[in-house]
Amino acid sequence: xSQRLHSWGQVWLIPVIVVIVWEIATRLGILDQxxxxxxxxxxxxxxxxxxEGRLGGDLLITLRRLGVAFxxxxxxxxxxGVASGVWRWVELLVRPVADTLYPLPKIAVLPLFIIIVGRxxxxxxxxxxxxxxxxxxxxxxxxxKNVDSELIEAGRNFGATGPRYFTKLxxxxxxxxxxxxxxxxxxTCLITLVATEFVGADTGLGAMIFRAGQQFAVDQxxxxxxxxxxxxxxxxxxFLALEPxxxxxxxxxxxxxx
Numbered sequence: 001x002s003q004r005l006h007s008w009g010q011v012w013l014i015p016v017i018v019v020i021v022w023e024i025a026t027r028l029g030i031l032d033q034x035x036x037x038x039x040x041x042x043x044x045x046x047x048x049x050x051x052e053g054r055l056g057g058d059l060l061i062t063l064r065r066l067g068v069a070f071x072x073x074x075x076x077x078x079x080x081g082v083a084s085g086v087w088r089w090v091e092l093l094v095r096p097v098a099d100t101l102y103p104l105p106k107i108a109v110l111p112l113f114i115i116i117v118g119r120x121x122x123x124x125x126x127x128x129x130x131x132x133x134x135x136x137x138x139x140x141x142x143x144x145k146n147v148d149s150e151l152i153e154a155g156r157n158f159g160a161t162g163p164r165y166f167t168k169l170x171x172x173x174x175x176x177x178x179x180x181x182x183x184x185x186x187x188t189c190l191i192t193l194v195a196t197e198f199v200g201a202d203t204g205l206g207a208m209i210f211r212a213g214q215q216f217a218v219d220q221x222x223x224x225x226x227x228x229x230x231x232x233x234x235x236x237x238x239f240l241a242l243e244p245x246x247x248x249x250x251x252x253x254x255x256x257x258x
Contacts, residue, residue, distance in 0.1 A: 022036070023038050026038040037222050042226055045219040046226055046227060058205050058207065058208040058224075059205060062193065062204045065193055066186075069193060070128075070132055072129050077132065077134075077137045077140065078178065081139065081141045081144070081181075084144075085141040095141075098138060099138075101130075101134055106131040107196060109127065110124075110196055124200065124201055124204075128189045128190075128193035130192075132185035132192075133185075135181065136182060136185040139184060139185070140181055142177065144170065151169075151173060175247050183236065187232060187235070190228070193206070194209075205227060208220070209228075
C-alpha cells in the first residue's frame with residue numbers, strides 16, 4: 001500500500017504544485033486575471049455551466065460523438081492493422097494509403113466531408129474517426145510485426161492454426177501494443193473532435209469554447225478546456241485500470257509508457 005501511495009504521490013506531485021501556484025499567483029495579481037482565472041473560479045464556472053447552462057448538453061454531445069467515432073475506428077483499425085501485419089499482400093495495399101494519410105491533419109479534410117455528407121454529425125464523426133483509424137492501423141500493424149517469429153512457430157507446432165492462431169497466439173502476443181495503440185487512438189480522436197467542433201459545429205465542447213472566446217468569457221473557456229482535459233484523464237485512467245484485468249500476464253506495460 002505504501003509503495004502504491006508513493007507512486008501516486010510521484011504522479012500527482014507536479015500537477016498539485018501547478019494548481020496551488022496558479023491559484024496563489026492569480027489571487028495575488030501576479031498573473032493577470034483577465035487572461036488567467038483562479039482554479040477555484042474555473043471549477044465554480046464549470047459547476048454553474050453544468051447545472052444551469054449549456055455545458056452539460058455540450059459535454060454529452062461530445063462524449064456521444066467521441067464514443068461513436070472511436071468505436072468504429074477501434075473495430076476497423078484493429079481488423080485492418082492485424083490483416084496488414086499478417087498478410088503481405090494486404091500490407092502492400094494498405095500501407096501506402098495509411099502512411100500517406102496518417103500525417104495529414106484530419107481537420108483539413110472536414111470541408112471535404114461537409115461537401116460529401118453535409119454539415120452535421122456524420123462529418124464531425126468521420127473527421128474524428130479518420131484520425132483514430134490510421135493511428136490504430138499503424139500501431140496494430142507494428143505490434144503484429146514485432147511478435148517473435150520463434151513464438152509464432154512454436155505456437156503453430158502446438159496446434160495454433162486457423163482461428164486458434166488469432167485467438168490463442170496472435171492477440172495475446174500483441175495485446176500490450178494493441179492496448180496502447182487504442183489508448184493513443186482515443187486521445188487523437190478526442191483532440192480532432194474538439195478541433196472539429198471548434199471550427200465547424202454549433203454544439204459540443206469545442207463549440208462551447210469557441211462561443212466563450214467570442215464573448216470573452218475567459219472563465220467559461222477554461223471550464224470547457226478543463227472538461228476536455230478531464231475526459232482525456234478519465235479515459236487514460238480507464239485504460240490503466242482495465243490493463244491488469246484484460247492483460248493479467250503483463251506487469252506495468254502501459255504504466256511504463258505513461
